[in-house]
Amino acid sequence: MLSNTIFYLFLVFVQLIPQAVSQNLPFKVEKISLPKLGWGLGSLEPYISKETNVLHYFKHHQAYVNNYNAALDSLVEAEAKGDYKTIVELQSAIAFNGGGHINHSLFWKNLAPVSEGGGEFPDLNSELSKLVYKQFGGFDELIKLTNEKLATIQGSGWAFIVKNLSNGGKIEVVTISNQEALFKPLVPLVAIDAWEHAYYLQYLNLKADYFEAIWNVINWKEAERRFNAAK
Secondary structure: OOOHHHHHHHHHHHHHHHHHHHOOOOOOOOOOOOOOOOOOOOOOOOOOOHHHHHHHHHHHHHHHHHHHHHHHHHHHHHHHHOOHHHHHHHHHHHHHHHHHHHHHHHHHHOEOOHHHOOOOOOOOOOHHHHHHHHHHOOHHHHHHHHHHHHHOOOOOEEEEEEEEHHHOOEEEEEEEEOOOOOOOOEEEEEEEEOOHHHOHHHHOOOHHHHHHHHHHHEOHHHHHHHHHHOO
16 A cells, blocks of 8 residues: 555646646756665675675666666656656656665665674663663664564565654664555654565575674664754
8 A cells, every 4th residue: 555645745746737838937856876885895794695695786786776867767758748647647656666665775874883883782872772771671672673664564664763753763673565664753763674575585595694694784883873863
């Protein structure tokens, strides 16, 4: 099911096109591209192999980027022709591929080599640590809960550790199907990709082993930065 926020933004976007056309204004859509990685493709080994990262980044994430950009081009063309059936049909492609790009961009930033602090929990005196210990009893318990949520995902999806701005900023663990994206009041702190392309090349059907291993390269500094920035 499409996010209500994505659907609203889609409608706003569609309404802007005829305004630009009627006024003979150039209407430009913002294309997306692969984000730069902050670490080497082989630097997450042995927990995530170089081969897995190459496939995941250059093939799967790139496909979301390409398909999103192609859908935007088709949207502008359909609007110029007044082809509203195609405009509605393109909604799902834009949401799916746009969500894939958003989620993967979060995912890459969530990772760090062990040599650069991957797997290291925030300082005990940090606001994030204080809340984790208050709500869950510690990071190990939060990780256990997240892995339990990941195990419930049937098919493809994601698990997110989020800060929920609607309930006083408490931390929650939520799951989504396919490539749905999260928006406020839920602010993603950690994103875990549960699609097969994230692990199958290395872990085969042992996805629980992947869920256990990935915490060794989670960038908790990035999670703390997001937590502190979320207002």
